[in-house]
Amino acid sequence: MPQITDLKIQKHNPNRLNIYLDGEFAFGVERLVGAWLSIGDEIDPAKIEALLRKDELEKAYLRALRLLNIRPRTAFEISSRLAKAGYGEKIIEPVMARLQEAGLINDQVFAHTWVENRCTFRPRSKRVLVLELHQKGVADSEIQSAVCDLDETSLALQTAQKYVSRCKDMPFDEFRKKMFGYLSRRGFNFETVTEAINHTWQIMQVEAETLT
Structure with a gap:
């Protein structure tokens, strides 16, 4: 039966252990795996496997x-x-x-965290959030649990607010064109995009009047 004649920590990976049997290198294992081994131990093929x-x-x-x-x-x-x-x-x-x-x-925790982070930092439509989670292999039930309380209009308004600083000095037609493209690319439908654009524009006008 082969006998362990030496145990050496690998030079380039100190977490792995080289095992020598009968004076020759045999194989390497993680140190945690080989922690129970000692020089002089006999080891049969079944134990090696x-x-x-x-x-x-x-x-x-x-x-x-x-x-x-x-x-x-x-x-x-x-x-x-x-x-x-x-x-x-x-x-x-x-x-x-x-x-x-x-x-x-934990896919359920992952889905809720994903949706929360998206809504906070990179909001987009519920449809896109569902698609992203599907692509990551999350089950339908866990996806629905994560998105069920989302309001599409609120998401669109949040998304518009993330972009509004880039087009706040534009005339309405140009503002609408830019904002429409931005919101559409994030998965919102025509009605929701239109509502978000009009609402955001109104807020901008109120803020401008307040400053004058």
């Missing part, structure tokens, strides 16, 4: 954590990225379960 599988699981989990450290992601986004990296379902499924049990992935 189990160790390598555990290492694959840990590497996939750490890859998922790095993705989540960049920004929150849905379960679909994480599983897709792991699949793209070459991991199969036997690795992806337990990794996803571990992430969900730890509360690191």
Whole structure:
């Protein structure tokens, strides 16, 4: 039975451990995975196979954590990225379960946070918000829960306010043209866009009169 003759921390990745069997390098694993190993231990092929599988699981989990450290992601986004990296379902499924049990992935929370951030910083129509969440793999029920309280007219007015400073000195025809294009590109329909433009223009006129 092969015997562990040396354990060395990798030079370029101190989180991984090189394992030597019978005097020769055999394989590397995450230090967390190999923490129980000791020089002199005998290790049979079945244990080696189990160790390598555990290492694959840990590497996939750490890859998922790095993705989540960049920004929150849905379960679909994480599983897709792991699949793209070459991991199969036997690795992806337990990794996803571990992430969900730890509360690191929650599509319902993601959907509500996404909608809240969009409405605060980059408002757009409910239709576009639904489409964006669909593209991220969020379930219909969770999407509807996140957008059910949104008011399309209010969203259009918020969106117009984000843009109004760029065209506030224009005559009405030019203002309307610019604002119409801006709101339409963000998914609002003709009636909602028209109402938002007229309302925003009226607010601007009141503010201008107040300043004079």
